[in-house]
Amino acid sequence: MTAMPQFLSAEHWIGHLFSSQAARQGGVIRRKIRDIERFVGREAFLAEMRRRGFPVVENAGQFVIFCNCEPLRRLV
Numbered sequence: 001m002t003a004m005p006q007f008l009s010a011e012h013w014i015g016h017l018f019s020s021q022a023a024r025q026g027g028v029i030r031r032k033i034r035d036i037e038r039f040v041g042r043e044a045f046l047a048e049m050r051r052r053g054f055p056v057v058e059n060a061g062q063f064v065i066f067c068n069c070e071p072l073r074r075l076v
Contacts, residue, residue, distance in 0.1 A: 014048055029067060030062045033063055054068070054069070
């Protein structure tokens, strides 16, 4: 993802996020939590993920977004 200007609206940022090839193909993407909080806000972002039915996990300052509605299984 290229550098994003500070003035980008939350809707445009979400649109840009889900225009990535991985997202369009139902893959996995990750973003820094600080970027999400800066451009969209944590609660608004998580509400959008719930609306789409996409699971999100948090680890080491990142959100990992599974761009599909498949169940997650932790193996280890």
